[in-house]
Amino acid sequence: MSAMRVDAKVVMLGKESVGKTSLVERYVHHRFLVGPYQNTIGAAFVAKPIQVGEKVITLGIWDTAGSERYEAMSRIYYRGARAAVVCYDLTDSSSFQRAKFWVKELQNCEEHCKIYLCGTKSDMIEGDRSLRQIDYHDAQDFAEEIGAQYFETSSKTGKNVDELFQKVAEDYNSSAFQFMTEETGVDLGQKKDSYFYSCCHNN
Amino acid sequence: MDGETGKATASWESGLLAPVDRLRLDRADSPTPGLVEGTEPGAGQKSAIFYHAQSYEDLTAEAEKEAQRASEPHGSEGHDGEEFSTLVGKKSTEERLNSDTSSESRGKEEDVSSEAWRSHKKHVFVLSEAGKPIYTRYGTEEALSSTMGVMMALVSFVEAEKNIIRSIHADGCKVVFLTKSPLVLVGVSKTGQSEKELLRELQYIYYQIVSLLTLTQLNHIFQHKQNYDLRRLLAGSEYLTDNLLRRLERDPGLLLSAVTCLPLASSARDVVSSSLQAAKAKNLVFSILLAGDRLVTLVRKKDQFLHHIDLHLVFNLVGSSSSFREGEGWTPICLPKFNTAGFFHAHISYLEPASELCLILVSTDREDFFNMSECKQRFMERLSKRSAYQAMKEALKCPNYSVAQVGIPELRHFLYKSKSSGLYTSPEFPEVYQSDEEQERLMGLYQDLHSCLHHPTRPLRSFYRCSEAENLLAWVTSGFELYLCFSPMSTKALAVSAVNKLLKWIRKEEDRLFILSPLTY
Ligand SMILES: Nc1nc2c(ncn2[C@@H]2O[C@H](COP(=O)(O)OP(=O)(O)OP(=O)(O)O)[C@@H](O)[C@H]2O)c(=O)[nH]1
Ligand SMILES: [Mg+2]
Numbered sequence: 223m224s225a226m227r228v229d230a231k232v233v234m235l236g237k238e239s240v241g242k243t244s245l246v247e248r249y250v251h252h253r254f255l256v257g258p259y260q261n262t263i264g265a266a267f268v269a270k271p272i273q274v275g276e277k278v279i280t281l282g283i284w285d286t287a288g289s290e291r292y293e294a295m296s297r298i299y300y301r302g303a304r305a306a307v308v309c310y311d312l313t314d315s316s317s318f319q320r321a322k323f324w325v326k327e328l329q330n331c332e333e334h335c336k337i338y339l340c341g342t343k344s345d346m347i348e349g350d351r352s353l354r355q356i357d358y359h360d361a362q363d364f365a366e367e368i369g370a371q372y373f374e375t376s377s378k379t380g381k382n383v384d385e386l387f388q389k390v391a392e393d394y395n396s397s398a399f400q401f402m403t404e405e406t407g408v409d410l411g412q413k414k415d416s417y418f419y420s421c422c423h424n425n
Numbered sequence: 426m427d428g429e430t431g432k433a434t435a436s437w438e439s440g441l442l443a444p445v446d447r448l449r450l451d452r453a454d455s456p457t458p459g460l461v462e463g464t465e466p467g468a469g470q471k472s473a474i475f476y477h478a479q480s481y482e483d484l485t486a487e488a489e490k491e492a493q494r495a496s497e498p499h500g501s502e503g504h505d506g507e508e509f510s511t512l513v514g515k516k517s518t519e520e521r522l523n524s525d526t527s528s529e530s531r532g533k534e535e536d537v538s539s540e541a542w543r544s545h546k547k548h549v550f551v552l553s554e555a556g557k558p559i560y561t562r563y564g565t566e567e568a569l570s571s572t573m574g575v576m577m578a579l580v581s582f583v584e585a586e587k588n589i590i591r592s593i594h595a596d597g598c599k600v601v602f603l604t605k606s607p608l609v610l611v612g613v614s615k616t617g618q619s620e621k622e623l624l625r626e627l628q629y630i631y632y633q634i635v636s637l638l639t640l641t642q643l644n645h646i647f648q649h650k651q652n653y654d655l656r657r658l659l660a661g662s663e664y665l666t667d668n669l670l671r672r673l674e675r676d677p678g679l680l681l682s683a684v685t686c687l688p689l690a691s692s693a694r695d696v697v698s699s700s701l702q703a704a705k706a707k708n709l710v711f712s713i714l715l716a717g718d719r720l721v722t723l724v725r726k727k728d729q730f731l732h733h734i735d736l737h738l739v740f741n742l743v744g745s746s747s748s749f750r751e752g753e754g755w756t757p758i759c760l761p762k763f764n765t766a767g768f769f770h771a772h773i774s775y776l777e778p779a780s781e782l783c784l785i786l787v788s789t790d791r792e793d794f795f796n797m798s799e800c801k802q803r804f805m806e807r808l809s810k811r812s813a814y815q816a817m818k819e820a821l822k823c824p825n826y827s828v829a830q831v832g833i834p835e836l837r838h839f840l841y842k843s844k845s846s847g848l849y850t851s852p853e854f855p856e857v858y859q860s861d862e863e864q865e866r867l868m869g870l871y872q873d874l875h876s877c878l879h880h881p882t883r884p885l886r887s888f889y890r891c892s893e894a895e896n897l898l899a900w901v902t903s904g905f906e907l908y909l910c911f912s913p914m915s916t917k918a919l920a921v922s923a924v925n926k927l928l929k930w931i932r933k934e935e936d937r938l939f940i941l942s943p944l945t946y
Binding site for chain 1: 657
């Protein structure tokens, strides 16, 4: 439950119906829900422990709603985030434009947040290649340009989903490790847990 | 008696949030239970659990004022009326032509030029004052833009003449207009419901939209851009409105302006309430525990009341969406009866993954997620140590009761609302009303009775009605509202004597059926 301490805040961003909730659902509950699409209202939070090497890191994942209605609220979800998974639907070019919007927003407001660009629903283009609307290399280039990791995932088959979150956790772990070694000389005894980023009660 | 009612209404009108506290003497010993407000079965002990109007008057109060204004003898009223009907006649042919041309653009949904589309019992449209479509219950807004245009033309035509268009009757159809700047809502109904009833439903839809955006934001948007396409902001919320419309047809709570409770031993409920009360936080205003569509308990900040309309909007939000099943939800929500200007922030989560028990913690602070999450945790810890949790889960297994328990053989079904608590109780539908159509038909009958009891100029105190399939009795006092459905074999005398027996039964069961001791923090 959420009472467990959260180490890294991760935010899912992207246009509505690109598959953010499905991605979290696949990663956290190992399932893909079929049936009518239920858009997220506001945002949903879930804490998920993940093994990285010897350590267990708890990701606090914010699955935000893609609807423009909540755009004004979005800051509270990405503020202080260590990682943002910016999603777009591989079969919908407008969602790629929206992804670019989120990238800009993050670059402007949240410079310490690592960006993971994620093209979703890859099972669909595997079924029918003509459905792809964003060229793999274009997306890859864009990711490079913004210094992001690029993934193509399918929540339906599970392809690349664990890899995505594993990477998020590993990146967090190595950056947290650096952060900790910097801190060590200064104040080790007193602030034992200070390298844990807490997304609770910031401010 | 009447003085009391008057006072409570007055306190509403003057905009006070706290209802007038009433003396509740002798509640248990009252010889004729509940003839006086505050002593009826189901009346709470101290103060009301949430803000509730005496009835649905508050929803139509404004509309009624308009109606009165309109009916005042003023120049060319009647004449305009005639003009409308000719106008409607002309326009409706135009509509048909237009919808034919637009039929190519029909979406995945329904063909708006089809018989099926036209044969729906009730259509609801929402448009902006500039005539832009915002919502339609059936079909797509695009396909209907010409129809909406016609509606807007009607509205502006009449407004230019300084009349407010209220309704048009034609072809067994009622067309009702509600202008709530910057929105215009139109209902087209073949249900035989009164105008007042239809207006009330449109009001609900209006509040539904406001609850997603706030009125301040709505006004702001349209002040800046009259032509704004509001569907952009409402995208993905249509199903909330769809669902609300369905509830308006089926949920007695929306008809009665009341809420029903999960039947639960008062000892268990009190423990649940006090556990919630203990899990408080600075900005927490309301803690609501729901079991499906039933209230388990509601704890509120002192002096803050939740209006039943707002509560129903919360019910609708939670009940319509499975999205809160994943983790913990955190969403802005405007409670328009509380304040149309701002958002509250609701922490919404189920107590257990597959459970029906859903906890809603309403805070004033958008940064409060983790505080609310902690409140939930504290509540869960307290609760799980106590047997009340088990009792609640047991109660969930039979969230309803059978009318047979009352012991009146001819009685098939009833709705009983305690006016002072704003809570109602009703048994499950009996065998004869198992199908959806039958249940809706019965709800329709209740609606008719309700209209008679709440007629704007000639309200009735009681009403008995016989028909082939059932006999119905409705009775309203200052303390309660009661609707009973009997088998067609019963008699009026029998029905009248059943009332007393039923009231005694409800009194006996009130601890279980109602929330008698609501708490505050
Ligand atoms: N084939 C396929 N469909 C998917 C995949 N991921 C999501 N979908 C479908 O896409 C639709 C939207 O998925 P969601 O996960 O609810 O989308 P979302 O991004 O959370 O949407 P919002 O909450 O409105 O922002 C659903 O109908 C899913 O079934 C996928 O990997 N493959
Ligand atoms: Mg979602």
